[in-house]
Amino acid sequence: MTSSGTFGVHFVLRSNRQQDGKSAVYARITVNGSRCELALKEYLSPADWNVGKGMAAPKNKSLKQFNSYLEEVRGKLARHYRELQMKGERLTAAAVKDAYGGIIKEKKVDRSLLWVVSQHNTMMEQVLKKGSMKNYLTTERYLKLFLSKQLKTADILLKDLAYEFITNFEFFIRTQPMKESDPCTNNGTMKHLERLKKIVNWAVKNEWIDKNPFTAFQLKFKRKERDFLTELELAAIETQDLENAILQKVRDLFVFSCYTGLAYVDLMALQPANIISSVDGMKWIKTSRTKSDIGVNVPLLTPALTVLEKYSHCSEPSQHEMLFPRVTNQEMNRSLKVIGEICGIRKNLSFHLARHTFATTVTLMNGVPIETISKMLGHTKLSTTMIYARVTNLKIGMDMGLLQNKLGDAGRNNLKDLKE
Structure with missing residues (x-):
């Protein structure tokens, strides 16, 4: 049977599928060049089958009824x-077969x-x-604002998300501030797009x-060039x-962090x-970074120990008591601005x-290897540490001075050997 497109059903016997000497009857479905077979779970003797016509030889009433059944199957498949x-x-042969068997394939939901x-x-x-999490929610708010103001819609289908949407969203963030x-700065804009990219990648993995x-x-x-205090500014x-x-x-608290590298x-x-003590009696901080849960071990330098002792006002502090008094991050940064003005430091203190x-100043400038600094900061990648610990001109000058002295000593020793 045909309509727009090609559709056909032909019945065959399968001699390799037998039961009690009879062969299995299959309906061969053809749709637009695709083909599959449907097992009817009926068996017939090859002697009772007309291969050319694809039907039973109507020798008796039972075989005639069987042919009526085959036509009924053909009609259902056509329907x-x-x-x-x-x-x-x-339209495929497999789709027709599934429909006949009552198999309804779940449609892909457009999210x-x-x-x-x-x-x-x-x-x-x-x-x-x-x-x-707060940053992801801000990105979500930016998306809603963009959809509403720019695209005049409440939402779009995920399948309609295109490169043009991303570039337009980028321009919107740069030109339409939340406040x-x-x-939004360039890096702030990129952070929003980075978060959206991670979400889209998650959607791709979920198909x-x-x-x-x-x-x-x-x-x-x-x-960004990360600012830091010089030795004189820190001393001030x-x-x-x-x-x-x-x-x-x-x-x-700020000074303690300058000598330990701990985040707020x-x-x-x-x-x-x-706070633990090593076998040589030196005190260490042993903790994990809240941000990444990476373990951090930092030996306490004298300035940090001085601050720690100042706040050890309890002779037997509880193991669950915090070492330092609570100060909010906002209050901390506001107060640091005031301290900076008092000390005559023009840098934006935070x-x-x-x-x-x-x-930079406390470790790198004093010859501590960058790998050691990375461990104390709790970084997993050395490249991350390089953002904080920059090789300053002063450090370059110090290193080259040491090299000059080394070369000078080597030259003098060589000259001395020649004279001797």
Whole structure:
């Protein structure tokens, strides 16, 4: 039987499928060049089969009834073919066979972009730290704003996500600040796109989208020059008389971080159990970074020990008690701005500057290998440490001075050997 396209059903016996000397009857379905066979679970003697006509030889009433059954099967297959055709489904022999057998294949659900973003963020709430989760939610808000203002829609299907959407979203972030007069920086824009890319990659792995629109898109971060305190600036903060108790407290915590490299959240989480002593009597900090759960071991230098002893006001502190008084990150950074003005430091002081100072001024400038610094900062990649610990001109000068002295000594020794 045919309609628009080619459709046919021919019945055959399979001699390799036998039962009690009879061969299995199959319906061979052909649709637009594709072919498959359907087992009817009926058996017939080859002597009762007309190979040319593809039907039973009507020798008796039973065989005639069998032919009527075959025509009934043919009619049902033809009906399923027409139904698939009317629904606009892809027409194949296998699809007709499945329809006859009552197999309904689950249609691919077209998921929307914001649904995927919401699903991702809901799952990640149990995995990501609070700060990272906050950033993903901000990216989600930016997407909703872009869809509403730029595309005049509440959402789009994930399959409609294209390279053009990404470039337009990038321009929107750069030109439409969340807060008035506070435009997103280049790296801030790239961070939003990086988070969206991770979500889209997750959707690709789940087979919710066939083509990844980020394949041709390149994230372009600008390398930021990380600021740090020089030796003189650090000394100025350490020795400055501060009458305000809060400023004194903030200064102490900041100095402790300058000599240990601890981030704000890790410093606030320190407990007595995190301070251990080595066999040589030196005290160490043994903890894990809150951000990455990477283990960190840092020996306590004298300035850090001085701060620690100042706040060891309890002779027998509880193992669950924090080592330092609680100061919010906002209060810390506000107070550091004031301290900077008092000390005549024009740099934009923030608590994270202490981590940079530890990596550069305290360790690298004093000859500590970059690999050791990386371990103390809790980095898994050396390239990450290079962002903090820059090889400054002063360090280059010091290293070249040592080389010059070494070459000078070698030259003098060689000259002396020649004279002798």
